[in-house]
Amino acid sequence: MKNTRKRGETLVESIHDAAVKLIREVGYANLTFQQIAKAAKTSRSVLYRRWANMFDLLMEIVDDRSSNVLGGQLIDRIEDTGTLRGDLLHLLTLYQSTYAEIGPEILSAVLFEIGQGNNKVPEAEVDAAAKNILVMRKLLKNAKSRGEKIRRVGDITLTLPFNLIRMENLMYKKVDSKRIALFVDEILIPVFTMQ
Amino acid sequence: MKNTRKRGETLVESIHDAAVKLIREVGYANLTFQQIAKAAKTSRSVLYRRWANMFDLLMEIVDDRSSNVLGGQLIDRIEDTGTLRGDLLHLLTLYQSTYAEIGPEILSAVLFEIGQGNNKVPEAEVDAAAKNILVMRKLLKNAKSRGEKIRRVGDITLTLPFNLIRMENLMYKKVDSKRIALFVDEILIPVFTMQ
DNA sequence: TGGATAAGACACAATGCGTATCTTATATTT
């Protein structure tokens, strides 16, 4: 029996996969290192050596998955569709795909950790929020230069599009294109444009 | 030593208090029946007799605290301030006071359970959302009859004011009157009125 | 005052945690 022992990246990958599978099956709250080790066909020691606690493992998975989706940064992937409405639809769809990939179970686990006062998350959050604000500024600037009438709004309002997607994923798990269009037409367009 | 053993309501109350204190201290995720029993100066048996699991206890606390705040239903406590803006400010302030009372730690624990697919929460949630929609309908109707120009929006958009408060409590823990005013002026007024 | 009721004390097997130690497979260096 040679080459039956996984190492390095391969090992980590199968642990991630096992963890995600188990989060979906039993939920983050009931997740144990024991189960993960068993599912990944490795040993508990291996897990404890690499991650001090479940949350560290979770964050690694999130980082991994979100960078897979937003391979480049979000700001590099937005498009000028010719109208603010089109741009927003595109942006929300793109952003939603991140959450769909990460998965609502994992997302809610992260949110839970925020709620519990885990201070590693907020740092990452603030970074993400700052980038998202830049994205919105760019979108609105594009719209303005096309001649669309844009309201002046503060940074908090600029995070609204992202918070809508986040909230929907958290509460209802399913966000389809119809709902995204609704957000754009009934909420975002009135908020960001004069009519 | 007589009258040293708590019973009924008194007992439950001190258990609730102990639980809330511990949720704040160690977080819902790390909460144990053992700790609660100790903090409430009672026995573990007492807890297991009354609640099948931690979540049942949590929900009882939430019910208790939210009914303390919204003693009557929300719809009975809204006021006609003379403008939609004033009405919205009043509504959000009222709604925020619920969350402030319940506490962000407990809120995030509930949200966590939703994320984990706990199906007792969504039922309560759907009820609450339906009531909130009625509240918004009433507010908008009042505004309309005053002559304010109101947009036609769907139910999902009607839940926006409540979702904003919820999200803020979840993410940032502190929601002051300044932020509420910002929500009203930059988001809600543009969404619900024509200008 | 006596019986009903509920609180509290304690014991149990089972499970997970975090750590530590030892063995063994795989990779790297010489």
Next chain:
DNA sequence: AAATATAAGATACGCATTGTGTCTTATCCA
């Protein structure tokens, strides 16, 4: 290819928590 370093896997420890069960005892109420 052999020697060495590195990392994976197996196993065991004490401890905490769980859920259940049983017995005792305080408190309530008729």
